Amino acid sequence: MEKLEEFDVIVVGAGAAGIGVGAVLTDLGLENFAILERHQIGESFRRWPQEMHFITPSFPSHGFGNLDLNAIVPKTSPAIAFRREHLTGEQYAQYLEKVADYFGFLVYTGVEVQKIEPLPQSKGFLVHVPDGILKSQFLIWAAGEFQYPNLTPFPGADLCLHNSQVQSWTHLSGDEFTIIGGYESGMDAAYNLVALNKQVKVLDRTGSWANPHVDPSISLSPYTLERAEFCYSTGRLDLIGDVAVEEVKTVSGGYAIYSEYNKWVSPTQPILCTGFEGSLKQIAHLFDWSEGYAGLTEEDESSITPGLFVVGPSVRHSNVIFCFIYKFRQRFAVVANAIAQRLGIDTTPLEIYRQEGMFLEDLSCCDNDCVC
Ligand SMILES: Cc1cc2nc3c(=O)[nH]c(=O)nc-3n(C[C@H](O)[C@H](O)[C@H](O)COP(=O)(O)OP(=O)(O)OC[C@H]3O[C@@H](n4cnc5c(N)ncnc54)[C@H](O)[C@@H]3O)c2cc1C
Numbered sequence: 001m002e003k004l005e006e007f008d009v010i011v012v013g014a015g016a017a018g019i020g021v022g023a024v025l026t027d028l029g030l031e032n033f034a035i036l037e038r039h040q041i042g043e044s045f046r047r048w049p050q051e052m053h054f055i056t057p058s059f060p061s062h063g064f065g066n067l068d069l070n071a072i073v074p075k076t077s078p079a080i081a082f083r084r085e086h087l088t089g090e091q092y093a094q095y096l097e098k099v100a101d102y103f104g105f106l107v108y109t110g111v112e113v114q115k116i117e118p119l120p121q122s123k124g125f126l127v128h129v130p131d132g133i134l135k136s137q138f139l140i141w142a143a144g145e146f147q148y149p150n151l152t153p154f155p156g157a158d159l160c161l162h163n164s165q166v167q168s169w170t171h172l173s174g175d176e177f178t179i180i181g182g183y184e185s186g187m188d189a190a191y192n193l194v195a196l197n198k199q200v201k202v203l204d205r206t207g208s209w210a211n212p213h214v215d216p217s218i219s220l221s222p223y224t225l226e227r228a229e230f231c232y233s234t235g236r237l238d239l240i241g242d243v244a245v246e247e248v249k250t251v252s253g254g255y256a257i258y259s260e261y262n263k264w265v266s267p268t269q270p271i272l273c274t275g276f277e278g279s280l281k282q283i284a285h286l287f288d289w290s291e292g293y294a295g296l297t298e299e300d301e302s303s304i305t306p307g308l309f310v311v312g313p314s315v316r317h318s319n320v321i322f323c324f325i326y327k328f329r330q331r332f333a334v335v336a337n338a339i340a341q342r343l344g345i346d347t348t349p350l351e352i353y354r355q356e357g358m359f360l361e362d363l364s365c366c367d368n369d370c371v372c
Contacts, residue, residue, distance in 0.1 A: 008343060009033035010127050010136035012116075013279075014041045014107045016325050017312030017332075018142035019096045020072035024336040026103045027349045033105070034136075036129065038112035041100055042093025044146035050168040051192045053086035055184060055221045056324055067356055069326040073099055074356040086223065113143075116283050122306040138339050140309045143279035150277040156248035159255060160272040163189050169196060174268035177201070178257060180245050183208045186273030187224045194231040200238070201264065203257065207241020217321040280314050291318075298361075299338035300331055309335045320366045330360035 009025060011018045014037035022035050037043070056069045058079035068077035070087065078087050078095045087095070100107055115128035116139060124137040149164045151157060163185045166172070169192040177193050179186045182204030190200045209228055213219040220228070231237040247258045254267040280287065280294050286305040288295035293316045295303040300315055302308040313323040315331055322328040333353040340347045353359040360366075 005134050007032050007034050007134065007136040009138045009140060009339060010125070010134060011035040011140045011142055012113045012127075013037060013142035013144055013312075014096070014100070014109070015044050015142065015144045015312070016042075016072050016092075016096065017144065017328060018140075019100050019107075020329055021140055021142060021311045021332040021335060022105050022107075023073045023099060023103045024332045024350070024353065025339075026105050027352070028336055028340050028345055028347065029349070030340070030343070030345065034134070035105065035107045036111045036113055036127070036134075037107050037109045040109045041107055042089075042096040044144055045089035045093040045096070047146065047164065048089030049163070049166045049189075049192070050088070050090075051170075051195075052188055053088055054092065055086070055188075055216075055223045056326060057085045057223065058082075058087060059085065062356075067358070069324075070095075072096070072325065072329050072332075073103075074352055074358065116286065116308075118286065118305055118308070124307060138307050138309065138342075140311055140335060140339075141280065141283065142311045143282070144312055145276040145278040145314065148277045148279045148281065150275055151272070153272070153274045154246055154248070157272060157274075159248050159250060160270040162272045164276075166271075169193055172268070175199060176266065177268050177271060178203065178255075178264060178266035179271045179273055180248075180257065181205075181273035181275065182239065182241070183273070183275075184220065184224055185275075186271075187220060187228055189271055189273055190237055191224075191227040191231055194234055194236045197236070199236050200231070201240065201266075202237070203240050203243040203245060203259075203264070205242070205244050207239070209239055210241065215321070217323045217327070278314050280310065283308075300335050301338065309338070311335055317363055320363050330358050333359040334361060 014035050018035050025033050058068050058070045060077045060080045062077055068079050070078045081095050082091045111129050117126040125139045127134040149162045176199045179189050179202045182202040186202055190202050193200045208220055211219040243259045245259055249256045254265055255270050257264045286308055287302050288304050297303055300309050312328050315322040315328055333350050337347050337350055
C-alpha cells in the first residue's frame with residue numbers, strides 16, 4: 001500500500017461485522033473502500049477454544065423469510081454451509097471467507113491499524129498502519145471485543161488464565177478447576193471441563209444461571225442453560241452465586257480466591273471469564289463515554305467525531321444491546337445508508353436489506369417479551 005492512498009471508506013477489522021458491512025457497501029456499488037485486518041478474515045473465531053460452539057443456533061430458514069440467526073448477508077445460511085446447528089469458530093471463519101469471496105471485495109490482511117487521526121473540520125481520517133498512512137473520508141470501526149480481553153478486573157487476575165487464551169480445554173492439566181464469572185464464556189468453560197470429567201466450581205457475581213431476564217444479552221441462552229443442566233446432573237459442577245471476587249493470590253497448594261467474606265483454594269490456575277474490555281477502548285478519546293458506553297447517534301456514528309461509525313457488538317443505544325450477530329447485523333445497512341447519502345450514492349439497493357429484516361432503524365420495537 002502506498003503512502004496516503006485515499007479511500008471513501010476504511011473498515012477496521014474483518015470479523016462478522018467488518019465483512020457484513022463490506023457486503024452492504026459492495027451492494028451499494030461503492031468500490032473505493034478497504035477492509036484492513038491485522039491477522040486474517042475471521043481471526044477471532046479461529047482463536048475460540050477448539051471445543052467452543054456458537055450459542056446462537058443456525059437453521060436453514062431463509063427460504064421462508066427467516067434469515068439464519070448467524071448469517072451476515074441475505075440468502076446465506078451457515079447451517080447449510082456446514083450442516084450444523086451450532087458451528088465452531090473455525091467453521092464460522094470459513095463462512096466469512098466465503099462471503100468475502102462471493103462479494104469480491106478486497107481485504108488487506110496482516111495490516112494492523114495502529115492509530116486513527118481525525119482531520120480538522122471533519123475532513124476525514126488519517127489511518128496509521130505499519131507501512132505508512134492512509135486517508136479515508138469515513139471510518140467504520142469493526143475491531144470487535146474477543147482480542148481485547150479485560151485481564152485486570154481485580155488484583156491477582158494476572159495469576160489466572162483468561163478464557164480467550166485457551167486453545168483447547170484438553171490442554172489444561174489437573175482434575176479440579178475454579179472459574180471466575182458464570183455468564184456465557186464461564187458456563188461454556190464449565191461445560192467443556194465437566195465433559196472432560198473434571199470437577200468444576202463456578203463463582204459468579206450475580207448467579208447468572210438464575211437470571212430470568214428475557215434478553216439473551218443479559219441472561220444465559222437456552223443452549224447454555226440446557227448444557228448447564230447436563231453438567232449439574234453429573235454432580236461435577238458447583239455453582240456459587242453472589243460472589244464478587246476481590247483478589248487472587250498464590251498459596252501452598254495452589255491459588256486462593258478471595259471475596260469479602262470467603263476464600264476458596266483452587267489447585268489449578270483459576271479461569272477468568274469476567275469479560276472483555278473491547279477494541280473501542282483503543283480509540284476511546286473519539287467517543288463520549290458519559291453514559292458508561294460509547295455514545296452514538298441514531299446512525300451509529302460517534303456523537304463527538306463525525307464520520308466515525310461503529311458496527312458490531314459494542315453498539316449500544318440506552319438499554320438496547322447489540323452483542324449478538326442477529327442483532328448487530330441489522331445495523332450494517334443503517335451505517336451504509338448514512339455514508340451513501342453523504343457520498344451521493346443511490347440507496348435503492350438497501351431495500352433488499354429492509355425486506356430481509358436487516359435494516360433496523362426504529363429501536364422502539366426491540367422488546368423480547370413472550371406473550372405466553
Ligand atoms: C466468547 C464469545 C462467544 C460468542 N458467541 C456468540 C454467538 O454464539 N453468537 C453470536 O451471535 N455472537 C456471539 N458472540 C458475540 C461476538 O461478539 C460476535 O459473534 C462476533 O465475534 C463479533 O464480530 P466482530 O466482527 O465485531 O468482532 P471480531 O470477530 O472480533 O472481529 C474483529 C476483527 O478485527 C481485527 N482487528 C482487531 N483490531 C484490529 C486493528 N487494530 N487493526 C486491524 N484489525 C483489527 C481482528 O483480528 C478481528 O478479525 C460471542 C462473543 C464472545 C466473546
